[in-house]
Amino acid sequence: MIKVTVWNEFLHEQNSESIKAVYPNGIHNEIANFLNMNDDITVRTATLGEPENGLTDEVLNDTDVLIWWGHVAHHEVLDSVADKVRDRVLRGMGLIVLHSAHYSKPFIKLMGTSCSLKWRENDRARVWCVNPGHPIAEGIPEYFELEHEEMYGEFFDIPQPDEQVFISWFKGGEVFRSGCTFKRGYGKIFYFQPGHEEYPTYKNINVQKVITNAVRWARPLNRRERIDSPCAKALEQG
Amino acid sequence: MIKVTVWNEFLHEQNSESIKAVYPNGIHNEIANFLNMNDDITVRTATLGEPENGLTDEVLNDTDVLIWWGHVAHHEVLDSVADKVRDRVLRGMGLIVLHSAHYSKPFIKLMGTSCSLKWRENDRARVWCVNPGHPIAEGIPEYFELEHEEMYGEFFDIPQPDEQVFISWFKGGEVFRSGCTFKRGYGKIFYFQPGHEEYPTYKNINVQKVITNAVRWARPLNRRERIDSPCAKALEQG
Amino acid sequence: MIKVTVWNEFLHEQNSESIKAVYPNGIHNEIANFLNMNDDITVRTATLGEPENGLTDEVLNDTDVLIWWGHVAHHEVLDSVADKVRDRVLRGMGLIVLHSAHYSKPFIKLMGTSCSLKWRENDRARVWCVNPGHPIAEGIPEYFELEHEEMYGEFFDIPQPDEQVFISWFKGGEVFRSGCTFKRGYGKIFYFQPGHEEYPTYKNINVQKVITNAVRWARPLNRRERIDSPCAKALEQG
Amino acid sequence: MIKVTVWNEFLHEQNSESIKAVYPNGIHNEIANFLNMNDDITVRTATLGEPENGLTDEVLNDTDVLIWWGHVAHHEVLDSVADKVRDRVLRGMGLIVLHSAHYSKPFIKLMGTSCSLKWRENDRARVWCVNPGHPIAEGIPEYFELEHEEMYGEFFDIPQPDEQVFISWFKGGEVFRSGCTFKRGYGKIFYFQPGHEEYPTYKNINVQKVITNAVRWARPLNRRERIDSPCAKALEQG
Numbered sequence: 001m002i003k004v005t006v007w008n009e010f011l012h013e014q015n016s017e018s019i020k021a022v023y024p025n026g027i028h029n030e031i032a033n034f035l036n037m038n039d040d041i042t043v044r045t046a047t048l049g050e051p052e053n054g055l056t057d058e059v060l061n062d063t064d065v066l067i068w069w070g071h072v073a074h075h076e077v078l079d080s081v082a083d084k085v086r087d088r089v090l091r092g093m094g095l096i097v098l099h100s101a102h103y104s105k106p107f108i109k110l111m112g113t114s115c116s117l118k119w120r121e122n123d124r125a126r127v128w129c130v131n132p133g134h135p136i137a138e139g140i141p142e143y144f145e146l147e148h149e150e151m152y153g154e155f156f157d158i159p160q161p162d163e164q165v166f167i168s169w170f171k172g173g174e175v176f177r178s179g180c181t182f183k184r185g186y187g188k189i190f191y192f193q194p195g196h197e198e199y200p201t202y203k204n205i206n207v208q209k210v211i212t213n214a215v216r217w218a219r220p221l222n223r224r225e226r227i228d229s230p231c232a233k234a235l236e237q238g
Numbered sequence: 239m240i241k242v243t244v245w246n247e248f249l250h251e252q253n254s255e256s257i258k259a260v261y262p263n264g265i266h267n268e269i270a271n272f273l274n275m276n277d278d279i280t281v282r283t284a285t286l287g288e289p290e291n292g293l294t295d296e297v298l299n300d301t302d303v304l305i306w307w308g309h310v311a312h313h314e315v316l317d318s319v320a321d322k323v324r325d326r327v328l329r330g331m332g333l334i335v336l337h338s339a340h341y342s343k344p345f346i347k348l349m350g351t352s353c354s355l356k357w358r359e360n361d362r363a364r365v366w367c368v369n370p371g372h373p374i375a376e377g378i379p380e381y382f383e384l385e386h387e388e389m390y391g392e393f394f395d396i397p398q399p400d401e402q403v404f405i406s407w408f409k410g411g412e413v414f415r416s417g418c419t420f421k422r423g424y425g426k427i428f429y430f431q432p433g434h435e436e437y438p439t440y441k442n443i444n445v446q447k448v449i450t451n452a453v454r455w456a457r458p459l460n461r462r463e464r465i466d467s468p469c470a471k472a473l474e475q476g
Numbered sequence: 477m478i479k480v481t482v483w484n485e486f487l488h489e490q491n492s493e494s495i496k497a498v499y500p501n502g503i504h505n506e507i508a509n510f511l512n513m514n515d516d517i518t519v520r521t522a523t524l525g526e527p528e529n530g531l532t533d534e535v536l537n538d539t540d541v542l543i544w545w546g547h548v549a550h551h552e553v554l555d556s557v558a559d560k561v562r563d564r565v566l567r568g569m570g571l572i573v574l575h576s577a578h579y580s581k582p583f584i585k586l587m588g589t590s591c592s593l594k595w596r597e598n599d600r601a602r603v604w605c606v607n608p609g610h611p612i613a614e615g616i617p618e619y620f621e622l623e624h625e626e627m628y629g630e631f632f633d634i635p636q637p638d639e640q641v642f643i644s645w646f647k648g649g650e651v652f653r654s655g656c657t658f659k660r661g662y663g664k665i666f667y668f669q670p671g672h673e674e675y676p677t678y679k680n681i682n683v684q685k686v687i688t689n690a691v692r693w694a695r696p697l698n699r700r701e702r703i704d705s706p707c708a709k710a711l712e713q714g
Numbered sequence: 715m716i717k718v719t720v721w722n723e724f725l726h727e728q729n730s731e732s733i734k735a736v737y738p739n740g741i742h743n744e745i746a747n748f749l750n751m752n753d754d755i756t757v758r759t760a761t762l763g764e765p766e767n768g769l770t771d772e773v774l775n776d777t778d779v780l781i782w783w784g785h786v787a788h789h790e791v792l793d794s795v796a797d798k799v800r801d802r803v804l805r806g807m808g809l810i811v812l813h814s815a816h817y818s819k820p821f822i823k824l825m826g827t828s829c830s831l832k833w834r835e836n837d838r839a840r841v842w843c844v845n846p847g848h849p850i851a852e853g854i855p856e857y858f859e860l861e862h863e864e865m866y867g868e869f870f871d872i873p874q875p876d877e878q879v880f881i882s883w884f885k886g887g888e889v890f891r892s893g894c895t896f897k898r899g900y901g902k903i904f905y906f907q908p909g910h911e912e913y914p915t916y917k918n919i920n921v922q923k924v925i926t927n928a929v930r931w932a933r934p935l936n937r938r939e940r941i942d943s944p945c946a947k948a949l950e951q952g
Binding site: 126128129130131132142153154155156160163164167168169170173174175177 | 364366367368369370380391392393394398401402405406407408411412413415
């Protein structure tokens with residue numbers, strides 16, 4: 001059984017009527033629901049507004065794969081929580097970073113780069129698979145379309161991905177490395193671009209398949225007991 | 239001084255009036271001319287119709303970087319020449335593979351994959367840089383456009399490039415990993431997609447800059463005297 | 477159920493009394509036996525001396541992962557068989573290449589390089605894991621020792637591996653990239669250095685674990701129906 | 715002209731008689747001296763004890779490549795300086811990280827991992843080249859020896875390097891990925907393991923060649939004006 005925690009900022013769905021109409025129970029529950037339909041996956045959720053942002057040691061100790069969605073309140077995530085997430089990934093926890101979470105604290109800390117990119121609202125996207133034998137692409141056609149999606153464009157300031165799984169085409173003239181894997185420490189990270197809050201992207205069957213595949217791919221196989229980094233410790237205390 | 243040999247199949251420009259109108263002296267001379275404007279580069283050309291396809295030992299011994307353009311006559315290239323090119327690359331010679339040369343014998347032998355891809359004539363292309371600090375991208379803007387270019391689309395069956403430098407967008411809905419580096423043995427290889435014979439692609443200033451940068455990047459630094467591969471030898475003799 | 481075919485040259489074990497003493501039923505059966513102890517894996521074997529080297533279309537159609545051991549008779553493997561193996565890998569079949577099979581025809585064809593290396597008989601080896609979260613390293617300690625193994629040393633002329641899983645230390649002063657993954661087409665390839673025929677390497681529990689893990693990692697997820705490469709076809713027919 | 719700044723913690727050479735005997739003017743001046751013998755390189759130095767750790771905006775604005783040596787006082791480096799160094803690298807400045815600087819703040823920030831490793835004093839090292847065509851390996855033999863060097867061993871917790879240039883063998887039984895390149899943003903990073911303060915490693919001709927090559931390789935080709943990362947800014951202000 002793979003234990004997944006879906007973390008969501010959960011602000012848009014409470015503050016905007018139109019977004020609430022798309023995801024009445026929040027993006028986290030939308031994702032939890034389709035994942036829970038798999039016998040080998042069990043899901044809990046956590047949100048920004050909960051104590052310790054919902055990510056207590058108890059929760060993280062019981063998490064194999066963490067999914068992260070955030071947008072307007074990255075800076076409100078506690079530094080202590082972001083540090084803990086980074087540390088857990090290095091020790092083996094899987095991390096799936098969705099859409100605007102490219103600017104989340106845990107992702108920036110793990111990448112080491114600015115993670116900046118271009119963006120523009122509402123464009124048509126085609127997600128092309130450039131690594132068809134990859135576990136995350138299992139059952140995905142050569143491409144799939146998202147009629148409405150936020151455009152994210154290059155230059156995307158990330159380290160070259162260990163594996164490039166998807167590259168997206170946008171009608172307006174941009175391309176984007178939209179499905180990228182990274183190994184960091186004992187952990188596996190998957191960044192996946194689709195998922196603007198105003199569109200029903202997480203109801204798309206291919207998007208759901210990709211995220212489900214990624215959960216299985218990112219599950220920990222070995223775990224590292226502790227990370228022995230004096231400087232990292234100094235940074236955390238500093 | 240970097241010694242470049244530009245190899246061209248040189249059939250279209252002799253057999254088609256409209257293509258001759260674009261490249262009256264052949265694609266090889268078009269490329270040779272803009273490269274020759276650099277003080278640190280000296281260029282010769284070679285074509286399919288010459289003895290040993292123009293690539294005698296004498297020529298290859300005097301070549302630092304080989305540029306390859308071919309399209310309809312890949313199968314007419316001598317196997318012995320293709321084997322020699324592969325061997326030279328493994329010993330340090332640079333290789334720049336242009337456009338339809340993705341199906342050339344030397345490239346397929348060096349990649350090990352089928353190198354197949356999608357294609358469609360005449361589309362608008364945007365070449366995006368996804369590795370702006372790379373030597374091959376020196377002086378190139380974040381993207382440049384080619385009003386008329388043949389569409390090449392994914393899935394492009396190549397090994398994951400060592401470095402992804404460019405990704406192209408095509409108006410019709412495709413993306414393509416259009417600028418890719420590979421190290422093989424002591425040698426450096428750059429594949430670059432633009433360059434359909436019917437359009438004046440090699441007169442484009444950015445295309446010229448990319449190829450010039452690639453020549454400098456691919457020049458040999460160390461050379462290996464010989465390749466000691468019994469099985470490779472058996473294959474060559476077999 | 478993962479269908480594995482273990483291919484062995486199977487000459488040493490028939491021609492040398494001392495090697496026969498180590499592997500009385502051949503290296504292929506040694507490997508088949510420990511793999512068969514897993515409920516999710518079923519194994520057949522094939523050897524050089526069988527018609528079509530034991531790798532008929534019927535056998536290959538029924539193979540998810542092919543394991544290859546060869547040494548003194550690489551050149552006796554039929555070119556048609558080597559081409560078929562390459563083609564199957566590009567369409568999704570997994571390939572595990574053991575020890576001296578670095579010089580086998582299928583591996584050289586898939587790598588594109590000479591695959592040459594240094595070697596010396598009988599040294600002590602330590603196999604270090606440099607990618608502890610990788611599926612192939614599941615359950616493997618930070619290093620394990622092989623008291624007697626053939627030394628293989630750098631420079632190993634392969635493309636930079638997609639993932640470096642193991643690096644070996646040899647008492648005599650060499651290092652070797654001994655566990656390497658490569659994706660080619662839809663297929664996954666794992667090269668693993670240990671396994672000289674004179675020593676009981678394949679009876680080592682960690683070696684067995686690595687190969688078992690690699691079988692699971694290399695199983696096909698998607699398959700490609702055919703490879704559309706005119707030049708590859710021309711090469712095969714040429 | 716490539717403008718290099720060599721940064722050194724510069725404590726050992728003042729506090730220890732035996733280390734002062736090896737590097738009477740400090741490691742920074744040892745490195746500056748051999749670099750300054752090249753017509754295309756000009757060098758300044760900076761140390762921990764200077765105001766702003768010697769790395770004012772004025773100095774950084776005038777630096778193409780920064781070389782970093784530190785050991786016991788990583789935590790004393792100002793966070794503001796570490797952040798600036800990271801930011802400059804993302805905008806194009808080259809960074810060469812030596813030996814125990816694997817635990818320096820800028821390197822950990824740029825890698826995103828713990829950068830932990832094994833270590834043991836005084837062992838014999840052999841530095842093997844596994845990428846002989848790489849610019850950083852120009853003129854370097856297949857291996858070179860360091861009679862006395864600190865052992866650094868795997869598992870080294872770094873992202874898989876973009877390019878593996880050197881792997882070291884240690885007599886005591888360890889291997890180490892000792893020469894690693896990383897691209898981050900517009901900048902190039904080279905980590906190089908040799909250089910324990912008690913041994914005259916930086917007087918070794920091959921070590922000097924590697925560092926000189928790395929300076930040329932890491933020089934900026936394009937520069938990015940600014941990094942637009944709201945979260946990064948929040949982190950810096952937070």
